[in-house]
Amino acid sequence: MTRAKLDADTRLRIFERMLTMRRLEETVFDLAARGIMVGHFHVYIGQESAGAAMLQAAGPGELLLSTHRNHGHLVGRGADPGRMLAEFLGRADGLNRGRGGTLHGTDRSLGFLQTSAVVGGIAPLATGAAYSLQRQRRQDAVIAFFGDGALEEGCVFESFNIAALWKLPIVYVCENNSVGAIGREGGGYNSSVNATTQFTTIPKVYGIETRVHLDGNDIDGIYLDAVEALQRARNGEGPTFIEAVTTRWPGSQPLWPVLATGITRLEVAYGTEAPSGEHAGWIADHDPVLRIARELLAEGVGIDTLKALDGTIRQKMDRAVDFALASPLPDPATATDYLFA
Secondary structure, X not given: OOOOOOOHXXXXXXXXXXXXXXXXXXXXXXXXXXXXXXXXXXXXXXXHHHHHHHHHHOOOOOEEEEOOOOHHHHHHHOOXXXXXXHHXXXXXXXXXXXXXXXXOOOEHHHOEEEEOOOOOOHHHHHHHHHHHHXXXXXXXXXXXXXXXXXXXXXXXXXXXXXXXXXXXXXXXXXXXXXXXXXXXXXXXXXXXXXXXXXXXXXXXHOOXXXXXXXXOOOHHHHHHHHHHHHXXXXXXXXXXXXXXXXXXXXXXXXXXXXXXXXXOOOHHHHOOOOOOOOOHHHHHHOOXXXXXXXXXXXXXXXXXXXXXXXXXXXXXXXXXXXXXXXXXXXXXXXXXXXXXX
């Protein structure tokens, strides 16, 4: 069946979210390289299509929860990048007053309830949030982002069961970046502790509606499935599981992320430069930002439009850095603030 294609404006808005995600992550690498940002972090590079399409479909009343790769989801939802970077630096003006850091950022004003660095840990929290929406009779839904590794955790199975049993208003989004990962030899799934390599078989056991996108950069298909899944949830028809398969970004292969593909050059999409270096193949064939940029150009969006958009986003990131660096460290006297036990 041939599905409808999104209108040009919606596709451009999704691309804007994607490019904002990418430029933020590149800014994070710059701060880390300069020794300003310390400690471990994870980035969202290479997975922008699925998250941006889902967030474009989300309404203002939706609740969101994310994983350790939360930067893209946060900024894609509309979080202020200056307050995000301040949070990553442990500054008082951060989203969470410097308490959450890079792995636990939240923004309640946007319905972004929680980030869990525990693999699979977000599923029961998100399921509980969906139960709360149901009890309040709100016409909104929860979006829970997690990776393929979460499907190894028992709490995720239990969450699926409860969500299906009570028809909770939730959309589970599995961003499967195991393709190309260092893992099971000859397998394609990055684990040796799961009996199935077809993730959709797990939610199907509980009668959960499932959608799989072997092309995780198909923003049209993911957006349309997201709209349908969210509407089902709001209508009381229960949960949906959406899997988006992406080819892992080379910089996420080591235990410590590295900017393996360099700063993203939109000139590659324009056709005025060719990708080069060790990871030229990934840049040419799998970079979601460059792919969608090429598609937009083929559809008639002008190079000047994309250049102007990129320039605006870069300026926003420059201002975000200035804001974060100007933010003070928390007052030691507030060390016990926000503790509940």
